[in-house]
Amino acid sequence: MTILMFDIDGTLARSQGAGTLAMTRAFRQLWGIENALDGMNFAGRSDTWIVPTALASQGRECSAEDLTRFVDVYVPHLGDALVERRSQLCPGVLPLLEALSRQEVTLGLGTGNFRRAAEAKLAPLGIWHYFVDGGFGDDDPDRTALLARGLGRLRAHSSEGAEAVVIGDTGHDVEAGHAIGAKVVAVRTGYAEPGELDAADIVLDDLSDLERSLQALCGG
Ligand SMILES: [Mg+2]
Structure with a gap:
């Protein structure tokens, strides 16, 4: 087996970039950060690496609670973005x-x-x-x-x-x-x-x- x-x-x-688009929207909505993922190479990286790394580049820490809030905001944005980008x-x-x-x-x-x-x-x-x-x-x-x-x-x-x-x-x-x-x-x-x-x-x-x-x- x-x-x-x-x-x-x-x-x-x-x-087709739907994940990046949805994350970008979530960063903006939650923390007012624009283009949070610009310049990052996150191919093959985990979501739980990407979010704290992007926040750290803004000089912010990422708590477990922040991650939970992020998922709640990101997932609905992701659903929309996947349709927009025709995954x-x-x-x-x-x-x-x-x-x-x-x-x-x-x-x-x-x-x-x-x-x-x-x-x-x-x-x-x-x-x-x-x-x-x-x-x-x-x-x-x-x-x-x-x-x-x-x-x-x-x-x-x-x-x-x-x-x-x-x-x-x-x-x-x-x-x-x-x-x-x-x-x-x-x-x-x-x-x-x-x-x-x-x-x-x-x-x-x-x-x-x-x-x-x-x-x-x-x-x-
Ligand atoms: Mg992959």
């Missing part, structure tokens, strides 16, 4: 998830999104229900730590000694996946710089070749 942990942004879906699934994702759902695998998420943001992104695209659980930005700002938490949850849905596979689009996914002992399948549908994915066990241009993708994810 295999445990699959999918990243969201650039791997399952492209939200969409990456190529081949839907047939792949449908095929995987009929196999002996545990389908999970490993994403830096807040859990509520992950649902806001995936539910309108019709794929939230495929995933039994996962690791999320709420668990830890650090990607390795949040993947480890998610893997622990997913093991409860799987058989003992199941192999873990992390699927992602950035060097952060590759590094964190290997750090938790997972095999890493990287996809070039997202936000990686040239060379960033070289350490992955397998690199695919996208997930549109069903047989090849299944082989990469479940082929041992």
Whole structure:
């Protein structure tokens, strides 16, 4: 049995900047900060890293309460922004998830999104229900730590000694996946710089070749 942990942004879906737009609006609404994310490289970073880092650049601290308030304001903005920007699934994702759902695998998420943001992104695209659980930005700002938490949850849905596979689009996914002992399948549908994915066990241009993708994810 295999445990699959999918990243969201650039791997399952492209939200065309909707997350950035919604966060920018939330920063403005909550704290009066304009263009809070300008100049930040946050590809592959968790929401719980992005928010405190953006606040710190304004000389402000971020309490646990601030994060909770941020999620409450951000998620509705995210819903609107995803519609405005016409978020969409990456190529081949839907047939792949449908095929995987009929196999002996545990389908999970490993994403830096807040859990509520992950649902806001995936539910309108019709794929939230495929995933039994996962690791999320709420668990830890650090990607390795949040993947480890998610893997622990997913093991409860799987058989003992199941192999873990992390699927992602950035060097952060590759590094964190290997750090938790997972095999890493990287996809070039997202936000990686040239060379960033070289350490992955397998690199695919996208997930549109069903047989090849299944082989990469479940082929041992
Ligand atoms: Mg990503």
